[in-house]
Amino acid sequence: MGSAKVKNFDFSRADDDADASARQIDRLKRLYELSLLMSGDPMEVFAYAARMIGELLAVKVVCLSEIQGDQLQFLSVYVQGDIFTNAGSCQLAVTPCATVEAAKDIRVIQNVAAQFPRAAFLRQHNAYSYCGFPALDNAGNVVAVTCLLDDKPRDFTEQDLELLRIIGQRIGMELERKRLGQQKEATLAALRASEQQNRLILDNAGDGIIILNEHGLIESFNRTAREMFGYAADTVLGRPAQFLFAGGEHADGDQAFDRLLKRVQKGGVIGATEILAYYADNSAFPVELSIACLPMAKRQLYTLIVRDITLRKHFEQKLSQTHTVFENTSEGIVITDTDNRIVAVNKALCAMTGYSQAELIGQRPSKWKSGLHDGRFFSELWRSLLQTGQWRGEIWNRHKSGEVIPMLENINVVRDGSGAISSYVAIMTDITGIKKIEERLSHLAHHDPLTGLANRILLEERVSLAMRWAEQQQHKMAVLFIDLDRFKNINDSFGHSVGDQLLKEVAKRLALAVRETDTVSRLGGDEFVVILGELAGPELAHAVAGKLSELLSRAIVADGREFIVTPSIGIAMYPEDASSIEDLFKHADTAMYHAKNQGRNNCQFYSAGLSRTVYENLMLESALRNAEERGELSVHFQPQFDMATGELIGAEALARWLHPELGLVSPAQFIALAEESGQIVKLGEWVVRNTCRQIKQWLSGGLKLDRVSVNVSALQIQRGNFAESVGRILCETGLEAGFLELEVTESFIIEAEQSLVMLDALRQMGVELAIDDFGTSYSSLKYLKRLPIQRLKIDQSFVRDIPNDPNSNAIARAVIAMASSLQLETVAEGIENSQQRDFLMAEGCRSGQGYFFGKPVPAAEFTRLYLAES
Numbered sequence: 001m002g003s004a005k006v007k008n009f010d011f012s013r014a015d016d017d018a019d020a021s022a023r024q025i026d027r028l029k030r031l032y033e034l035s036l037l038m039s040g041d042p043m044e045v046f047a048y049a050a051r052m053i054g055e056l057l058a059v060k061v062v063c064l065s066e067i068q069g070d071q072l073q074f075l076s077v078y079v080q081g082d083i084f085t086n087a088g089s090c091q092l093a094v095t096p097c098a099t100v101e102a103a104k105d106i107r108v109i110q111n112v113a114a115q116f117p118r119a120a121f122l123r124q125h126n127a128y129s130y131c132g133f134p135a136l137d138n139a140g141n142v143v144a145v146t147c148l149l150d151d152k153p154r155d156f157t158e159q160d161l162e163l164l165r166i167i168g169q170r171i172g173m174e175l176e177r178k179r180l181g182q183q184k185e186a187t188l189a190a191l192r193a194s195e196q197q198n199r200l201i202l203d204n205a206g207d208g209i210i211i212l213n214e215h216g217l218i219e220s221f222n223r224t225a226r227e228m229f230g231y232a233a234d235t236v237l238g239r240p241a242q243f244l245f246a247g248g249e250h251a252d253g254d255q256a257f258d259r260l261l262k263r264v265q266k267g268g269v270i271g272a273t274e275i276l277a278y279y280a281d282n283s284a285f286p287v288e289l290s291i292a293c294l295p296m297a298k299r300q301l302y303t304l305i306v307r308d309i310t311l312r313k314h315f316e317q318k319l320s321q322t323h324t325v326f327e328n329t330s331e332g333i334v335i336t337d338t339d340n341r342i343v344a345v346n347k348a349l350c351a352m353t354g355y356s357q358a359e360l361i362g363q364r365p366s367k368w369k370s371g372l373h374d375g376r377f378f379s380e381l382w383r384s385l386l387q388t389g390q391w392r393g394e395i396w397n398r399h400k401s402g403e404v405i406p407m408l409e410n411i412n413v414v415r416d417g418s419g420a421i422s423s424y425v426a427i428m429t430d431i432t433g434i435k436k437i438e439e440r441l442s443h444l445a446h447h448d449p450l451t452g453l454a455n456r457i458l459l460e461e462r463v464s465l466a467m468r469w470a471e472q473q474q475h476k477m478a479v480l481f482i483d484l485d486r487f488k489n490i491n492d493s494f495g496h497s498v499g500d501q502l503l504k505e506v507a508k509r510l511a512l513a514v515r516e517t518d519t520v521s522r523l524g525g526d527e528f529v530v531i532l533g534e535l536a537g538p539e540l541a542h543a544v545a546g547k548l549s550e551l552l553s554r555a556i557v558a559d560g561r562e563f564i565v566t567p568s569i570g571i572a573m574y575p576e577d578a579s580s581i582e583d584l585f586k587h588a589d590t591a592m593y594h595a596k597n598q599g600r601n602n603c604q605f606y607s608a609g610l611s612r613t614v615y616e617n618l619m620l621e622s623a624l625r626n627a628e629e630r631g632e633l634s635v636h637f638q639p640q641f642d643m644a645t646g647e648l649i650g651a652e653a654l655a656r657w658l659h660p661e662l663g664l665v666s667p668a669q670f671i672a673l674a675e676e677s678g679q680i681v682k683l684g685e686w687v688v689r690n691t692c693r694q695i696k697q698w699l700s701g702g703l704k705l706d707r708v709s710v711n712v713s714a715l716q717i718q719r720g721n722f723a724e725s726v727g728r729i730l731c732e733t734g735l736e737a738g739f740l741e742l743e744v745t746e747s748f749i750i751e752a753e754q755s756l757v758m759l760d761a762l763r764q765m766g767v768e769l770a771i772d773d774f775g776t777s778y779s780s781l782k783y784l785k786r787l788p789i790q791r792l793k794i795d796q797s798f799v800r801d802i803p804n805d806p807n808s809n810a811i812a813r814a815v816i817a818m819a820s821s822l823q824l825e826t827v828a829e830g831i832e833n834s835q836q837r838d839f840l841m842a843e844g845c846r847s848g849q850g851y852f853f854g855k856p857v858p859a860a861e862f863t864r865l866y867l868a869e870s
């Protein structure tokens with residue numbers, strides 16, 4: 001049983017009847033007190049009643065129980081002076097109280113525990129006598145039973161029972177009051193809960209909810225509204241709502257709040273309308289406002305539902321920007337769904353592919369597949385997309401017209417909040433232009449810009465391929481190095497434009513002459529390389545070289561003139577001559593130089609011996625650089641005679657190099673080296689200076705000599721200041737210009753028309769000029785006439801075969817006749833016998849030079865042999 005105790009009153013118990021009236025008074029007093037408790041707590045009334053019964057009737061236990069369904073709820077239990085409230089329950093049916101309920105009246109039972117063995121509380125209190133009385137509600141139902149227990153037999157007087165009935169009624173009333181109280185409590189709680197719920201709903205609504213009364217004053221302002229507008233509820237309640245919106249206190253607008261509210265007040269309804277609202281700091285923000293009338297029983301309320309659409313507006317703007325970008329970007333954009341079906345394409349993509357939007361929506365991007373990529377390409381694309389979420393690369397797509405377009409494509413996977421793929425976005429750029437530039441760059445990187453032929457890079461790639469192919473097929477391959485003879489002279493004399501035209505024509509002829517599988521390349525300048533693959537043997541390479549020589553030697557017209565360009569060709573064979581590209585090129589180059597040394601316009605194969613020559617030449621070239629300082633150079637003089645009188649008319653100065661180890665080096669060898677290395681300019685000047693000094697010395701010594709001729713190389717004249725240098729030497733040595741003759745080759749003069757200026761300048765100085773090796777080139781009479789020359793030297797190659805070779809005879813005759821008609825002197829060189837001398841004299845050539853008259857000799861010897869006499 002519970003422990004709550006009710007205050008103990010000090011009633012004394014009297015046994016004698018004399019006290020009966022006093023007891024009755026006491027009972028009435030207690031009943032009065034009980035009725036005074038009417039307005040109090042029913043539980044207190046129950047406790048008071050239980051105690052009162054216990055004390056007034058002197059019973060051990062009083063148990064006041066409420067019937068709740070089939071249960072008996074012990075509300076208040078009095079046990080020998082103590083009160084216990086809410087002291088448990090038991091099943092009604094097993095207790096004697098069930099008989100009270102059934103009878104709806106007082107029941108007194110003796111030996112009660114034995115009769116109701118299942119009622120535990122009887123046993124607990126060792127009950128013997130039982131007196132139970134009911135309490136009824138207004139409807140006459142037993143709502144409570146109060147029982148009095150004692151451990152001994154008890155009798156109850158009629159007065160006792162009357163008292164109990166009165167108390168029973170009282171308990172019934174109190175129970176009714178208790179139940180009403182409980183109901184009221186429950187109703188109030190429900191009301192409170194519902195109110196709280198409404199407030200919660202209002203406060204937690206995503207929208208601002210403002211309720212205005214019939215006068216338009218704010219009556220309710222939910223939490224969202226407070227946060228949205230930045231006001232605390234108590235600062236806005238009772239104020240007109242106008243200050244919150246545009247058109248109220250703020251600047252008037254089309255959707256003015258006043259107008260909207262008035263419309264609702266006149267019975268209209270305002271659906272979601274965009275209007276500007278104002279935050280507490282007066283900053284405006286867009287809202288969507290709905291106003292509705294809320295008719296109540298006695299008055300009219302207006303509900304304002306306000307939704308802040310700042311974010312929405314922002315996103316709308318962003319969306320509109322994105323849409324503008326999407327539509328106006330020059331990149332093609334395509335969006336596909338998870339099934340890779342097109343859901344959106346922009347204008348640029350339509351333009352790129354040639355399809356309209358309608359033709360593409362719902363289709364797959366394979367619509368513009370070019371067919372140029374294999375399955376592996378696409379499976380790699382998808383693998384990258386699914387693994388990394390992205391793929392980027394170049395792809396060939398096909399325009400609706402069938403044209404293939406190169407594109408740079410960037411595909412991205414778009415995932416939703418849960419991480420699942422929602423779409424694919426591909427951005428495509430037409431890179432046709434870039435591809436063309438790339439191709440052009442690649443072409444430029446691999447081709448010679450002037451001739452369009454392969455350059456060194458491409459050449460090496462092709463040679464490498466050709467070598468591998470030759471190995472596989474057991475074929476041979478030839479590398480032909482082709483150098484145009486004296487091309488530099490043409491370039492320098494006629495200008496680069498003419499030179500370029502010749503090079504282009506040469507390139508064209510070479511390219512047309514070989515098979516498509518062969519390679520023609522220009523390494524720069526006038527150096528061409530031809531790769532001949534799939535050859536059975538070197539003789540085929542030789543045949544092709546012959547054909548190329550023949551083709552190139554045909555006249556080329558450039559700038560209105562005819563030019564003859566002969567090639568010197570060097571051939572190296574793979575695999576015989578070298579195993580690497582580098583060596584193959586080196587050896588073909590060596591062979592080409594050999595061809596040049598062999599008098600140009602010919603073709604030579606590489607041989608191991610050639611490399612030795614090249615090595616020797618390199619050694620010689622380096623030794624030549626120091627030859628002058630070491631005093632190894634000298635000038636020899638070969639006499640020239642008037643063949644009719646036998647008189648010495650002059651001499652030819654010829655350079656000599658006495659190498660300390662090699663002995664006398666042939667001028668044919670070292671002059672060529674000096675020309676190739678450019679040393680000829682310095683060397684030539686040295687020869688002119690020494691010759692002039694020697695002539696001056698002879699003349700000063702009173703020795704008679706008409707003139708001495710000195711050989712001049714093309715390079716010396718091309719250097720531009722040759723005339724100046726000759727003038728300076730004449731000045732230095734004090735020699736009269738007319739004693740010096742300069743010999744220039746015929747071919748050089750023909751090629752270098754511009755050198756006419758130089759020759760004129762020399763002639764102006766008084767220097768004599770002669771053409772050496774006349775008859776070996778193609779000069780015409782008309783051309784010769786313009787030259788400021790005095791003498792022609794008939795080349796010794798014609799003199800050699802006179803008088804036995806009719807061709808040589810005819811040429812010599814023609815040269816002499818031509819010279820005579822141009823009023824030029826002729827000097828025949830290389831005369832070795834009297835027949836030659838006689839023939840030439842008979843044809844009208846007066847001057848002669850050759851071993852027949854005397855070999856070139858040092859100056860001292862020349863003095864002794866030829867001048868001392870005179």
Ligand SMILES: Nc1nc2c(ncn2[C@@H]2O[C@@H]3COP(=O)(O)O[C@H]4[C@@H](O)[C@H](n5cnc6c(=O)[nH]c(N)nc65)O[C@@H]4COP(=O)(O)O[C@H]3[C@H]2O)c(=O)[nH]1
Pocket residue numbers: 638653654655656666667668671684687710711712713772773796829830831832849850851852856
């Ligand atoms: N077989 C034969 N040969 C004869 C006869 N008479 C003269 N010769 C040779 O013929 C060459 C004549 O000189 P070149 O045609 O100007 O040919 C010259 C010339 O082109 C060049 N040369 C020599 N010295 C100089 C020089 O100082 N400057 C330049 N630029 N070239 C030079 O070297 C070439 C060769 O000179 P060399 O060996 O001295 O050869 C000389 C000379 O020794 C003969 O009866 N029979």
